[in-house]
Amino acid sequence: MVREVITNIVRFHDYLLRRTDARVRDYPLMQSPINMTLILLGYVFFVLYAGPRFMANRKPFRLNTAMVAYNFGMVAFNAYIVFEFLMAGWGTTFTWRCDLIDPSSTPQALRMVRVAWLFYFSKYIELLDTVFFVLRKKHSQITFLHVFHHSFMPWTWWWGITLTPAGGMGSFHAMVNATVHVIMYTYYGLSAAGPRFQKYLWWKKYITAIQLTQFVLVSIHISQYYFMEKCDYQVPIFIHLIWMYGMFFFVLFSHFWIQAYTKGNRLPVSHVEKPKQNGFTNGHAVSVPNGTYLENGNVCYTNGFAQNGKVKEV
Incomplete structure (x- = not known):
């Protein structure tokens, strides 16, 4: 029984190697699903177990400079990915309806292959989002939605570009996602830059709205397939998976929106009760949408807090 299972796994692995598109076969992390699966399992193990244990008796690392460089680097990287997707078809020859897979080796097809891999690779760089949370002991940010999204995306994209x-038309959601990340990492970069930028970060709530909009756009675009009289898309299973992906993450992000904003877990400053000398009348710190919170009469920031009129990092 065990030997039969191992034999079937080996056969499937050999089939994948034969089936892998020759145009992407030599790109890093594309030779086998084993390497990328081990990386993602290691990521989950680190953020849920090894990282918190390592930081248990340590003070949070101050990573502001690294985070600013990382976030604005991701802004530039994702902007480049969006540009390449546009030049590889979405802004040039695609109809935005039944756009088929290009199996050729024309310059435009190879450009699309390259940017598809760049998008896939960017998902591994994004794992640093969670690593920063762990090292800064921001454990409340490490939610099921966050970890699942960061580990699920690169795993599924390996199969797509293989x-x-x-x-x-199956690459539309990647271009939209990269566009959203330009906006998202801009916010994170400004937030990491320090308290002096807090007044420019009133739009945090709208990042989630933008993410929800992306899933609506992706679902609407891919849903065209089901209403076209004829669309000979070569691998329709990816159409179904992208549609399910859009709907599934729309539900997850909608749940986050309800918990964070509709139920008042992130009320605007005007709705926050004024603190007394030793804190709030209810004795609790209350989150506000610009990345600050009030505690014991002090204004605390993601990257620092005001104490005796001076801003200090935490």
């Missing part, structure tokens, strides 16, 4: 790197 079989369909020049994915036609």
Whole structure:
């Protein structure tokens, strides 16, 4: 029984190696699903177990400079990915309807293969989001939604660009996602830059709205397939998976929106009760949307707090 299972796994692995698109076969992390699966399992193990244990008796690391460089680097990287997706088809030859997979080796097809891999690779860089949370002991940020999203995306994209790197209409959601990340990492970069930028970060709530909009756009675009008279998309299973992906994450992010904003867990400053000398009348710190909170009469920031009129890092 065990030997049969191992034999089937080996056969499936060999099949994947044969089926891998020759145009992407030599790119890093594309030779086998084993390497990328081990990386993602290691990520989950670190953020849920090893990292918190390592930081248990240590003070949070001050990583402001590294985070500013990382976040604005991701802004530039994702902007480049969006540009390449546009030049590889979405802004040039695609119809935005039934755009098929291009199996050729034309310059445009190879450009789409390359940017598809860049998008895939960016998902591994984004794992640093959670590593920063762990090292800064921001454990409340490490939610199921966060960890699942960061580990699920690169795993599924490996299969996508292994079989369909020049994915036609199946690559639309990647371009939209990279666009959203330009906005998102801009916010994170400004937030990490320090308290002097807090007044420019009133739009945190709208990041979630933008993320929800992306899932609506992706679902609407891919849903065209089901209403077209004829669309000979070569690997329709990816159409179904992208539609399910859009709907599934729309539900998860909607739940976050309800918990964070509709139920008042992140009320605007005007709705926050004024503190007394030793803190709030209810004795609790209350979150506000610009990345600050009030505690014991002090204004505390994601990267620092005001104490005796001076801003100090935490």
